Amino acid sequence: xxxxxxxxxxxxxxxxxxxxxxxxxxxxxxxxxxxxxxxxxxxxxxxxxxxxxxxxxxxxxxxxxxxxxxxxxxxxxxxxxxxxxxxxxxxxxxxxxxxxxxxxxxxxxxxxxxxxxxxxxxxxxxxxxxxxxxxxxxxxxxxxxxxxxxxxxxxxxxxxxxxxxxxxxxxxxxxxxxxxxxxxxxxxxxxxxxxxxxxxxxxxxxxxxxxxxxxxxxxxxxxxxxxxxxxxxxxxxxxxxxxxxxxxxxxxxxxxxxxxxxxxxxxxxxxxxxxxxxxxxxxxxxxxxxxxx
Numbered sequence: 695x696x697x698x699x700x701x702x703x704x705x706x707x708x709x710x711x712x713x714x715x716x717x718x719x720x721x722x723x724x725x726x727x728x729x730x731x732x733x734x735x736x737x738x739x740x741x742x743x744x745x746x747x748x749x750x751x752x753x754x755x756x757x758x759x760x761x762x763x764x765x766x767x768x769x770x771x772x773x774x775x776x777x778x779x780x781x782x783x784x785x786x787x788x789x790x791x792x793x794x795x796x797x798x799x800x801x802x803x804x805x806x807x808x809x810x811x812x813x814x815x816x817x818x819x820x821x822x823x824x825x826x827x828x829x830x831x832x833x834x835x836x837x838x839x840x841x842x843x844x845x846x847x848x849x850x851x852x853x854x855x856x857x858x859x860x861x862x863x864x865x866x867x868x869x870x871x872x873x874x875x876x877x878x879x880x881x882x883x884x885x886x887x888x889x890x891x892x893x894x895x896x897x898x899x900x901x902x903x904x905x906x907x908x909x910x911x912x913x914x915x916x917x918x919x920x921x922x923x924x925x926x927x928x929x930x931x932x933x934x935x936x937x938x939x940x941x942x943x944x945x946x947x948x949x950x951x952x953x954x955x956x957x958x959x960x961x962x963x964x965x966x967x968x969x970x971x972x973x974x975x976x977x978x979x980x981x982x983x984x985x986x987x
Contacts, residue, residue: 696723697765697769698719698723698729698761698762698765699716699719699720699723699761701761701764701765701768702715702716702719702757702760702761702764703716704764705760705764706945706947708947708948708949711948714757715757715760715761718753718754718757718758719757719758719761721754722734722737722754722758725737725740729762729765729774730774731774731775731777731778734755734758734762734774734775734778735778737758738751738754738755738778738781741754742781748780748781751780751781752780752781755775755778755780758775758778759775759776759778761775762774762775762776763775763776796932796935796936796938796939796940797925797932797933797935797936799940801920801923801925802828802936804923804924804925805824805916805919805920805923805925806821806824806825807923808919808920808922808923809821809823809824809919812919814893814895814901815875815878815893815901816893816901818871818874818875818878819875819890819891819893820915820916820919821871821874821875822868822871822872822874822875822889822890823837823890823912823915823916824916824919824933825867825868825871825872826840826850826864826868826871826872827916827933827934828868828933828936828937829864829865829866829867829868829937829954830850830862830864830868830937830954831862831933831934831937831938831954831955831956832852832862832933832934833909833931833934834909834910834912834913834916835909836852836854837890837907837909837912838888838890838906838907838908838909838911838912839852839853839888840852840888840889840890841886841887841888841889842876842879842884842885842886842887842888842889843886845872845876845889848863848864848865848869849861849862849863849864850862850864854956860956862953862954862956863953863954872889875889876889879891879903882902882903884903887906888906888907890906890907890912891903891904891905891906891907892904892905892906892907892911916928916933934955937951937954937955938951938955941954
């Protein structure tokens with residue numbers, strides 16, 4: 695086993711994911727004449743020439759980038775695969791709908807900054823909406839249908855696809871932001887119904903809560919914050935993609951990621967292919983899911 699394979703073997707990945715990465719890294723090692731950026735590019739082009747689909751080649755590159763990054767960290771050397779581009783038309787590793795990549799940590803912080811700068815209680819609402827969507831891996835539909843009575847003691851219960859209940863533990867900055875927003879709602883005597891609502895200023899300068907937000911309204915608000923900070927192509931699954939990417943790179947096991955995303959176990963293993971489809975390649979953020987505030 696080469697040193698590049700050993701760093702993958704030593705990594706904290708689910709067993710099935712690790713074996714998949716090892717196979718792909720081994721294929722690169724057997725092909726390459728050295729571990730360099732040029733050799734990774736030559737291998738990428740070789741795979742494409744031999745008929746592999748661009749998305750498949752992209753997933754192969756994810757494994758080699760992971761190995762390269764760990765090797766660079768443990769051997770204090772250059773990350774030789776980091777700058778290698780995916781096949782033309784592919785952004786990040788394969789995702790659900792071919793749309794843009796997961797948000798980077800800096801993009802997340804920029805969007806959160808825009809949310810915080812919103813006037814009045816909009817800042818509280820929008821920060822809570824963004825951080826809850828990110829930390830709970832919620833779609834816009836789930837954010838819009840959250841109910842106050844189902845936010846209890848650090849657990850959010852929502853109805854998801856398939857008309858089933860999903861219970862998501864939440865904490866840290868996301869829970870703090872959500873509690874701040876709910877506390878403001880209580881000052882408006884709002885103690886039941888939907889969590890996220892429209893807001894309007896009164897003639898006296900105070901703010902009043904209005905109707906619950908629709909999925910389209912949630913998407914529009916978050917997209918506007920993203921565009922305010924120069925983040926383009928903000929689509930409805932992007933927070934979900936970002937959660938899985940950051941959690942994976944922070945060393946979370948797949949069973950813990952599935953606890954949040956709600957994806958079931960396939961074939962009795964502890965790995966689910968949907969988490970691969972949501973995962974993208976960005977800089978690691980440490981051992982735990984990052985605090986973005």
